[in-house]
Amino acid sequence: DIQMTQSPSSLSASVGDRLTITCRASQSINFYLNWYQQTPGKAPKLLIFTASRLQGGVPSRFSGSGSGTDFTLTISSLQPEDFATYYCQQSYSAPWTFGQGTKVEI
Amino acid sequence: QLVQSGTEVKKSGESLRISCKASGYRFSTYWIAWVRQMPGEGLEWMGFIYPGDSEVRYDPSFQGQVTISADKSITTAYVQWNSLKASDTAMYYCARVTGDNGLDVWGQGTVVSVSS
Numbered sequence: 067d068i069q070m071t072q073s074p075s076s077l078s079a080s081v082g083d084r085l086t087i088t089c090r091a092s093q094s095i096n097f098y099l100n101w102y103q104q105t106p107g108k109a110p111k112l113l114i115f116t117a118s119r120l121q122g123g124v125p126s127r128f129s130g131s132g133s134g135t136d137f138t139l140t141i142s143s144l145q146p147e148d149f150a151t152y153y154c155q156q157s158y159s160a161p162w163t164f165g166q167g168t169k170v171e172i
Numbered sequence: 173q174l175v176q177s178g179t180e181v182k183k184s185g186e187s188l189r190i191s192c193k194a195s196g197y198r199f200s201t202y203w204i205a206w207v208r209q210m211p212g213e214g215l216e217w218m219g220f221i222y223p224g225d226s227e228v229r230y231d232p233s234f235q236g237q238v239t240i241s242a243d244k245s246i247t248t249a250y251v252q253w254n255s256l257k258a259s260d261t262a263m264y265y266c267a268r269v270t271g272d273n274g275l276d277v278w279g280q281g282t283v284v285s286v287s288s
Contacts, residue, residue, distance in 0.1 A: 067232070100274045102215075109265055109281055110207075110215065115274035153215055157273030161231035162205075162217040 192266030
């Protein structure tokens, strides 16, 4: 199975901060990497697919980059509604796997 | 949208089937994934099904522990347990798989609570 490792596991930030979360795959996954946001009590929401493509309706302050084994999710200017847990997920080969999550706190 | 069945409270050893009803798109032509989230933990991919021909792929951790199925005549996907364990206590989500392999539409989740 492909292992996905996110860093950091948690972080504290302020409104307006620029934030970067990284995700590393245990082997090359080309660009088959997705990012999700989950707020407490809610289902996850797709933000970015195939590493860098913004899902419809997602604000442009979110962006993704990377290919192969190393990927990043960037939030250019953190907003109050962005405090959540973020997960990466590879869809290169089954079984699909998620990172352990990054919790973004105030 | 995907609408899941309601909260289940069960005892160890009991059987259970939870459902995920799809609407607003062509059900047969998109894979449906199931994702587990144990209390306070992250997301785990369980497997997915292609309702068009009922092909199923499981994560090895869930193979033999659950059965994923679908009935395209009523646009509904299912996860079934034959003998629940306390460790099955979790939130379970279904989600639609896009052509780009993202999970773009999610159900609201089904809470399964199993007591020993």
